[in-house]
Amino acid sequence: MRVRLCFTKGPGVRFISHLDLMRTFERALRRGALPVALTQGYHPRPKLTFASALALGASSEAEYLDVELTAAVALMEIIRRLNDVLPEDLRVTAAGQVPADARPLMAVVDTAAYELRPIQPLSDGEWETLRLALEDLLKEQTLIVERVTKSGRRQVDLKPLILRAEVPGDKIWMLVRSGSRGNVRPDELLTLLQEEPARWQVHRVGLFIAQNGRLSSPMEEAGVVVDGS
Amino acid sequence: MRTELHTQVLPTVSRPARYLGNEYNSIRKDWAEVPLKMALAFPDVYDVGMGHLGLKILYHIINQREDALAERVFAPWTDMEEELVQRGLPLFSLESCRPLGDFHLIGFTLQYELSYSNILNMLHLAGIPPLARDRDDSHPIIIAGGPCAYNPEPLADFIDLFAIGEGEFLIDELLDLALGLLHSDRVPRDEYLLEAARRIRGIYVPAFYDVEYHADGRVAKIRPNRTGIPPRVRKQVVEDLDAAPYPDAFVVPYIDAIHDRATLEVFRGCTRGCRFCQAGMIYRPVRERQAATLHRQAEELIKNTGYEELALSSLSTGDYTCIEDLAADLMGRYRDQGVALSLPSLRVDSFKGELAEEIRKMRKTSLTFAPEAGTQRLRDVVNKNITEEDLLRGVEAAFAAGWDGVKLYFMLGLPTETEEDVVGIIELANKVLEAARRHRKGPRLKLSLSVSSFVPKSHTPFQWEPQAAMDVLEERQRLLTQGITRRRIELSWHDVRTSFLEAVFARGDRRLGRVLAKAAAAGCRFDGWSEHFSFDKWSQAFAECDLDPTFYAKRRRDYEEVLPWSHIDAGVTKGFLMREHKRALKGQLTGDCRVEECPGCGVCTRLGVAKRIVGD
Numbered sequence: 148m149r150v151r152l153c154f155t156k157g158p159g160v161r162f163i164s165h166l167d168l169m170r171t172f173e174r175a176l177r178r179g180a181l182p183v184a185l186t187q188g189y190h191p192r193p194k195l196t197f198a199s200a201l202a203l204g205a206s207s208e209a210e211y212l213d214v215e216l217t218a219a220v221a222l223m224e225i226i227r228r229l230n231d232v233l234p235e236d237l238r239v240t241a242a243g244q245v246p247a248d249a250r251p252l253m254a255v256v257d258t259a260a261y262e263l264r265p266i267q268p269l270s271d272g273e274w275e276t277l278r279l280a281l282e283d284l285l286k287e288q289t290l291i292v293e294r295v296t297k298s299g300r301r302q303v304d305l306k307p308l309i310l311r312a313e314v315p316g317d318k319i320w321m322l323v324r325s326g327s328r329g330n331v332r333p334d335e336l337l338t339l340l341q342e343e344p345a346r347w348q349v350h351r352v353g354l355f356i357a358q359n360g361r362l363s364s365p366m367e368e369a370g371v372v373v374d375g376s
Numbered sequence: 377m378r379t380e381l382h383t384q385v386l387p388t389v390s391r392p393a394r395y396l397g398n399e400y401n402s403i404r405k406d407w408a409e410v411p412l413k414m415a416l417a418f419p420d421v422y423d424v425g426m427g428h429l430g431l432k433i434l435y436h437i438i439n440q441r442e443d444a445l446a447e448r449v450f451a452p453w454t455d456m457e458e459e460l461v462q463r464g465l466p467l468f469s470l471e472s473c474r475p476l477g478d479f480h481l482i483g484f485t486l487q488y489e490l491s492y493s494n495i496l497n498m499l500h501l502a503g504i505p506p507l508a509r510d511r512d513d514s515h516p517i518i519i520a521g522g523p524c525a526y527n528p529e530p531l532a533d534f535i536d537l538f539a540i541g542e543g544e545f546l547i548d549e550l551l552d553l554a555l556g557l558l559h560s561d562r563v564p565r566d567e568y569l570l571e572a573a574r575r576i577r578g579i580y581v582p583a584f585y586d587v588e589y590h591a592d593g594r595v596a597k598i599r600p601n602r603t604g605i606p607p608r609v610r611k612q613v614v615e616d617l618d619a620a621p622y623p624d625a626f627v628v629p630y631i632d633a634i635h636d637r638a639t640l641e642v643f644r645g646c647t648r649g650c651r652f653c654q655a656g657m658i659y660r661p662v663r664e665r666q667a668a669t670l671h672r673q674a675e676e677l678i679k680n681t682g683y684e685e686l687a688l689s690s691l692s693t694g695d696y697t698c699i700e701d702l703a704a705d706l707m708g709r710y711r712d713q714g715v716a717l718s719l720p721s722l723r724v725d726s727f728k729g730e731l732a733e734e735i736r737k738m739r740k741t742s743l744t745f746a747p748e749a750g751t752q753r754l755r756d757v758v759n760k761n762i763t764e765e766d767l768l769r770g771v772e773a774a775f776a777a778g779w780d781g782v783k784l785y786f787m788l789g790l791p792t793e794t795e796e797d798v799v800g801i802i803e804l805a806n807k808v809l810e811a812a813r814r815h816r817k818g819p820r821l822k823l824s825l826s827v828s829s830f831v832p833k834s835h836t837p838f839q840w841e842p843q844a845a846m847d848v849l850e851e852r853q854r855l856l857t858q859g860i861t862r863r864r865i866e867l868s869w870h871d872v873r874t875s876f877l878e879a880v881f882a883r884g885d886r887r888l889g890r891v892l893a894k895a896a897a898a899g900c901r902f903d904g905w906s907e908h909f910s911f912d913k914w915s916q917a918f919a920e921c922d923l924d925p926t927f928y929a930k931r932r933r934d935y936e937e938v939l940p941w942s943h944i945d946a947g948v949t950k951g952f953l954m955r956e957h958k959r960a961l962k963g964q965l966t967g968d969c970r971v972e973e974c975p976g977c978g979v980c981t982r983l984g985v986a987k988r989i990v991g992d
Contacts, residue, residue, distance in 0.1 A: 158382065160630075162392035167630045174400075174628060174682030177713060185714045192684075193714060204387050232682070234400045234630075266383045345387045 148216040150225060151245045151252070151369050156207040157236030165200035171234065172212065179228035184215035198252040198354050198365060199259065199326055202333070207351035211365045213245065213252050226375035243369025258310065258355040258362055259325035261333050263347045264318050278314040280340050285312060292335050305331050305339070312336065319347075325354065377465065378473045385463070389455045393630040394422035397448070397470030400628040401680065403435075404471045405445040412444040412555050414481040415469050415516070419494035420904070422450040426627070427635030429689065430485055430522065430543065436623035437547055444551050447471040447479075448627075451494040451902070452501070460501055467501040476502035480554060480563045482516045484535070486524035489881035490874065490904040492531060495520075496896035499534070506893065508536050508583060513562050517569070519550070525580075526611075526658050527834040527941040530881045532582035533889030537569055540944055541578040541611030542644075544620045549576045574604045578612035581605075585943065587886055593927055595885055595938045610945040611658070613985050617644060618669045625680035637685035637718070638677035640670050642702070646691035647969045647987070649977075650748070651759045651960050652790065654833035655691055657953075658946045660979040661987040662970060667702050674706055678715055686710060687718045694719070695970065697990045720744075743774050746785035749793075750800025756963040757792050759956075764804065768811045775815035781822035784808065788852045788869075789830040789844030791960065798852045801825070802859035809864055824866045827856060829875035833882050835946045837956035840933045843879040846872045873911040877903065879929035885940035888928075890921045949978035 156168070163171065173193045176183045185191035198211035220228075222242040229239045269277070284290065290305040308324040308331045319340075323331035334344035355362035366372050386392035398404075407413070416434055418425030425431065431448070438446035447469035452460060460467060466475035476482060476498075484495050499506040504515055511518075520531060521539035528538045539546050553572055554563045573581040584605045588597040600607055614620045622641070629636055645662040646655065674686055686706060688696070696702065707717045747767050749755045755762060774782055786801050809823050829849050832841045844852075849872040860867050881888065894917035902908035918925050933939065935954055952975070959966060966975050970989060980986050 159396070159398050162382075162386050162396060163630045164393070167393060167632070170632075171400075171628075171630060173684065177682035177684070177715075178679065179682075180679075183714070190716075191714045203392070232400075235398055348383070 148219050149245050149247055149249065150214050150216060150222070151243045151366060152212050152214065152229070152239050153241040153366055154210050154212070154237060154239045156201060156210055157238070158206050159236035160234060161204055161206040164203050165197070169195065169197060171237065175229055175233050176214065178232035181220060181225060181228060182216050182218045184217050196252055198256040201351060202349065205333070205349035205351055209240070209351070209353050211252055211256070211354060222371065222373040223375065226373065230375070239375060241366055241372055241374050243366050243372035245369045249368055252365060254327055255356045256354050256365055257324060257326045257328040258322065258357050260320070260322045260352040260355070262318050262320055262350045262352055263333055263337065264350070266346050266348055274314065274317065277319070277340065281312055281314055281319070284339055285309070290339060292339070305335060309336070377468065380463070380465070381473060385456070385459045389459060390453060391423070391631055394450070394453070395456065395470065396630070397473065399630060401625040402471055402627045403439045405439070407472055407474070410443065410445045411558060412551060413479045414438055414444060414446050414483060414551070415449050415476055415479040416446050417449045417482055417484045417498060418451070419484055419491040419498060420451050420902070421453050423631060423633045425450045426629045426633040428485060428487065429639055429641060432623050432626050433621070434483070434543055434547055435627070437544065437621050438551065440621070441551065443555055447474070449476060449498070451498055454902070454908070457501065466503050467498055477504055477516065479516045480558070481519055481550070483519040483521065486520050486522040488904055489524055489878045492881060492892055493896045493900040493903055495531070496534060496892060497901045500896070506534050506896070508534055511536070511565070513565050517563060517565060523654060523658060526654070526944055526946055527883060528580060528582060528944065529886040529940045530884040530888040530892060532886035533893070536565070536581065537572055538580040538582070539578055540580055540609055542614045544614050546576065546578055546612045570602065577610060580609040580944065582886065595940050597938065598943045608943050608945045610983070611947055613947070613983055614663070615985050616988070617641070617663050617665045622673055624673070624676035626677065628681050628683070635687070637687050638674065638681055638683040639687045639689045640673055641665065641690060642670060642688050642693055642696045643690045646695070648692060648695070648761065649759050649956070649966050649968065649975065651837040651956055652787065652830060652833070654836050657835050657948050659691065660947055660977060661985060663988040664697060664990045666990055667698055670702065671705070678710060678713070684714055685716050685718055687720060689720060743779050744783045744785065745770060747804065748785065748787050749790055749797060750786065750802070750804050751797045753963060754790055754793060754797045754800070756965055757960050758790055759960065759966055761965055761968070764807070767804070768807060771808050772811045772815060775812045780816060780820040781824065782808070782812070783824040783826060786825060786827045787830045788827055789849050791838060791841045793844070795852070795855060798855050799859065801827070801856060805860065805865055806862065809862055821864055822866060823864055824868070825860070827853070827867065827869040829870055829872055831875050831879045831882055834939065834941045835948065835953070837953045837960055839883065839939065839953065840935065840957060842932045843876065843929045845930060846876055849875070871906060871909070874904070874909060876925070876929055877914060880925045883940065884928045887923060891917045891923055894920055947979040947983050949982070952977045
C-alpha cells in the first residue's frame with residue numbers, strides 16, 4: 148500500500164535539514180508501529196520518498212512524502228499514529244492512497260509557492276520601494292544568477308522559472324518552478340531584490356503539479372484522501 | 377531570548393538544530409512549578425555530547441522526579457559562541473532557553489582531559505565566575521563527575537564538588553540534600569558543600585583539602601582542613617544494575633550525532649585487566665545485566681525512540697556471558713522493523729564465527745580489533761591477553777563472514793616499547809592483510825590501522841610510568857609510515873602534542889588550575905579538535921605560570937610518592953596496582969576474575985559489592 152502524506156513544518160522545526168527530516172520521519176514511522184516496507188540488501192531502509200527538499204530555516208504549510216506499507220492500515224489511523232509520535236511542529240494534515248504505479252513525487256512536483264516575511268517590520272515606504280523593485284525586476288528579459296555546485300559555477304536564468312511574484316501588503320509572494328523542471332530558491336529572488344536573505348523568514352505555502360494550464364495538489368493523484376487537520 | 381535566538385541567531389550559525397532543545401523525548405517542565413533546577417553540561421559540542429550514555433541516565437533520573445528538573449547544555453560551537461558574545465547573550469540551557477546562572481546546580485561530565493578548557497569557557501559564557509572562590513550563594517553549585525573525576529586536581533580551582541563513581545543513586549542524594557537546604561530559591565553554598573562532603577559517599581569538595589608540596593614540586597601531603605571530612609573519598613558503586621534506573625526513552629537528536637542509537641549497557645566494569653586501561657580499573661567490579669532486563673529495555677527504547685540501530689555497549693561486550701544468545705535473540709526480534717544490532721568494543725578472542733555471521737547480516741560499521749601492541753612480548757606487558765593466532769583467527773572469521781574491512785587499534789609508546797615492537801605492528805598488519813586476502817579479493821578490501829599514543833592514567837598499574845618523549849613518539853610514527861607500504865592498509869595517528877597535554881592533565885595536580893585559566897583566557901577551547909588546538913597557546917600558559925609540563929607527563933614516579941589523586945579511592949588497592957606494575961615489567965600475565973582465580977584487586981571486599989555474572 149502506497150500512502151501519500153501531507154504535512155506541515157512549523158517554526159519549531161524550520162532549522163532541521165532535509166536529511167534530518169527524512170531520518171525524523173523514518174523514526175516516527177517506527178515509533179508509530181506502521182508496517183513500513185524496507186529496501187532490500189544488507190542495510191535495509193524504510194521506503195520513503197519526499198516531494199522536495201525545503202531550505203534550512205524555511206517553514207511550510209504543505210510538504211509531501213510517499214511511504215510504502217506492507218499491510219493495509221486505515222488512512223485516518225496512519226495520521227493519528229504518526230501525529231502521536233512526531234516532534235512538535237511536524238503535523239500530518241492529510242493522507243491518501245496512491246496507485247502503486249504512480250510516478251515518484253519528486254518527478255511530478257514542479258511548482259512551489261512561497262511567502263516571505265521580514266524579521267524586522269518594514270515601513271510603508273520600504274514596502275513601496277520593494278514593490279517597485281520587484282515590478283522592475285520582472286520586466287527584465289533575463290535574470291541571471293550564479294550557482295555554486297560541486298561541479299563548479301553555473302549560470303542560470305531565473306526569468307522563465309518565476310511564474311508570478313508580487314508584494315500584496317506585508318509580504319512577498321512568489322510562485323516559481325521547483326523540482327525537475329528547474330528551481331528558484333527564495334533567497335535568490337531576495338538577493339536579486341538587493342535584500343539580505345537572513346533578514347527574511349521563508350514559508351512554503353504549497354507544492355503543486357502543473358498540468359494542462361492548472362495547478363493541482365499532489366493529493367489529487369490519490370483516490371481517497373483523509374483530512375486529518 | 378528564544379525569539380531572538382530563532383529569528384536572529386539560528387539563521388546565521390552552522391547546524392542550528394543543535395540549539396533547538398525541542399527534540400523528541402526532550403522534557404520541558406514548567407519552570408515555576410519545579411523547586412530544584414539542574415543543568416547537565418557536556419563540555420563538547422552537541423553532536424559529541426548527545427552520544428553520551430551517562431548524560432541520558434542522569435537526565436532520565438532527575439526528570440522522573442516531581443521536585444526537580446534537568447535541562448541540557450553543550451559547548452556552543454565557535455560560530456555560536458561569537459554570536460552569543462556579540463549580542464551579549466549568556467550561555468543558555470536547551471530546553472527552556474534559560475541562562476545557566478538561573479540553575480541551582482550545574483553538573484559537568486568529565487570524559488576527556490582536553491575538554492577542560494571548554495568547562496571554563498562555558499562558565500565564562502554563562503557569566504558565572506569560573507573560579508570557585510569567586511562564587512557566592514547567587515551562583516549555581518558547580519558539580520563534576522565521570523572518569524576524569526578520578527584525578528580531579530587540575531580542576532580543583534573551578535569545581536565546587538566532584539562526584540566520584542557511579543551516579544544512579546548518588547544523584548538523588550545530591551538533589552535531596554539541595555532540596556532540604558533550598559531557601560528563597562537558593563542553595564546555601566557553604567552548608568551544602570559541607571553537608572555533601574560529610575554525608576554522601578563519593579563526594580569530594582576540593583576546597584576542604586589542603587595540599588602541601590615538596591620543594592621540587594612533588595605533592596607532600598593532602599589532608600582535610602575541616603572536621604568530618606573523609607581523608608580519602610571512596611567511589612560510589614551500584615550494586616545491582618538490574619535494579620538501577622535506566623532511561624526508557626532517549627532524547628532523539630534531529631542532527632546526525634555520534635552514537636545516535638538505542639544503547640543497552642549489557643554490563644559495567646571489565647576484569648580483563650589491561651594495565652594501561654583506566655576504565656578497566658575504575659569501573660570494577662564486573663556487573664552484568666540479566667538478559668530479561670536487557671530485552672525489556674530494548675523493547676521500550678525501540679518503541680519510544682524509533683531508532684534504526686540497537687547497540688550492545690560495555691567495555692568488552694563479547695565477554696557478556698550469554699552474548700551469542702542475546703545478540704541472536706535481539707537480531708531476530710527487530711530485524712523486520714529494520715533495526716540493526718551493533719556490538720561496539722568486541723574483543724578479538726570473544727569473536728566467533730556464528731556471531732560474526734549474525735552481526736554481518738545487519739552490518740552497520742566496520743569491525744574493530746584492538747591488539748594494542750605489535751609483539752607478543754609487549755602484549756604480555758600490558759596484559760592484553762591476545763595471541764597473534766587469536767587475532768588472525770578473528771580476522772579470518774570476519775572476512776570469511778563477508779566483511780570487507782577491519783580496523784585495528786594500536787598504541788605507541790607503551791612502557792618498555794622498542795623499535796622492534798613498532799616493526800611488530802607492521803608485520804602484524806601485513807599478516808592480517810594476508811589472512812584477509814585468503815577470503816576477500818577486490819577493490820573494497822581495506823585494513824585501517826589507528827595508532828594512538830600511550831597516555832599513563834591515574835588509578836592504573838602504569839600510573840607511575842612516564843609518557844614517551846614527543847620526538848620518540850614522532851620517530852616511531854615515522855617508522856610506521858615508512859614501513860606500511862601496502863596500498864590496502866590505511867594508517868592514521870594522533871597528534872603527539874595532544875597526547876602530551878592529555879598526559880599532563882591526566883596526572884596533574886591542582887597547580888595546573890592556573891595554567892588552565894590562562895590558556896582558556898588566551899582562547900583555548902575545543903582542544904580535542906585539531907582545527908582548534910593551539911599547542912603554542914598552551915606552552916605560553918605553562919611558561920607564564922612557571923610550570924614545566926614534562927614534570928607531569930614525562931617523569932617516572934616512585935611508589936612512595938604521594939600522587940595527586942591518592943586521596944581518591946577507586947576501590948582497587950595500591951598494592952594491587954604495584955603488583956601489576958611489577959608483573960608488567962616482567963611480562964607476566966594476570967588472569968581475568970570472570971573465569972580465573974581472583975587476582976586480588978581488592979574491589980569486591982573493600983566496596984562490599986560482588987561481581988555479578990549472569991547464570992552464577
